Amino acid sequence: MTTQRYFIELSYDGTNYHGWQTQPNAVAVQEVLNKALSTVLRQPTETLGCGRTDAGVHAKVFFAHFDFEAMNHVPWTLRETNTIIRSLNSILPKDIAIKSIFPVAPEAHARFDATLRSYEYLIHFHKDPFKNGYSWELRDEPDLDLMNEAAAIMMEYKDFSCFSKSNTQVKTNNCKITNAEWILKDGGIAFHISADRFLRNMVRAVVGTLLMVGRNEIEPEAVRTIIESKNRSNAGMSVPAGGLYLTEVRYPFVGER
Structure with missing residues (x-):
């Protein structure tokens, strides 16, 4: 099994969410995104975001990273990536949109590497x-x-x-x-x-x-x-x-x- 780290770029209307970060007894963007990724990629997938926005705050741009594990995996082709993005956007609610997904180095970090x-x-x-x-x-x-x-x-x-x-x-x-x-x-x-x-x-x-x-x-x-x-x-x-x-x-x- 090999693991590839990806960055995912998204935007969201924060009105209906208790911020980015998953928490008990409240719906957060991270929770909804993790569920969609796990469904599309057919494996449990956890994201880590570039920060945490408060409840009701919007993001025109937001980055998170996640790891994908598979046998002899190489980064997805452009066609495969576009298919994954379309699949995610089709099951995510209308107030969350995926813009791009791209491979990064194993140590790349959405939060700590932001300058x-x-x-x-x-x-x-x-x-x-x-x-x-x-x-x-x-x-x-x-x-x-x-x-x-x-x-x-x-x-x-x-x-x-x-x-x-x-x-x-x-x-x-x-x-x-x-x-x-x-x-x-x-x-x-x-x-x-x-x-x-x-x-x-x-x-x-x-x-x-x-x-x-x-x-x-x-x-x-x-x-x-x-x-x-x-x-x-x-x-x-x-x-x-x-x-x-x-x-x-x-x-x-x-x-x-």
Whole structure:
């Protein structure tokens, strides 16, 4: 028997899921994907994802890896791969879509080998039934210039304990943010942020804190005090999950897809 590791690229609407990671008493994307892969590949198949998204968060791009074991297996041909993708998409629910599957080295790791992750948070200002659950509706428009001033300050720091969900078991709360900015988009605004890694609930807490700046509740420089406090209770509220999207995950061995 030989084993080949594969990366699988997918996207999903997180509305009906309790996040990516399989857990008891709640439906998660990973659980649904593992079941579909096990059915199509005709062997128990477990995936490991590039990270974990919170309940209700969407992923325009998401990667996971899995191992396939067979007698004298060689990587699937393009035709075989396309057949597997079509089979998976035919049995998966409409809110999960497989984009690609490709072979990688045995040691390749969807989580630990990722060098950059990017998120987008969407906000709109007028009632729109087609944005409900996919963008957060606010009544008053915040000051983008002030929020961008505060966002730039964040890139001077590494320890973001103040934005992390409590009682998370991680070795470090350090992250290297390489981009953080607000832009006008589709009649509303969008926050873009990229980093080598993110803490649990971090982006939603960052957005809530920057909105405090945009509403003139605190000065941009107050973000320094909040970050340096390393205390979650000093940061802003965690904004609703429906406006948040994972938009990019980069690997040194995966080109533009």
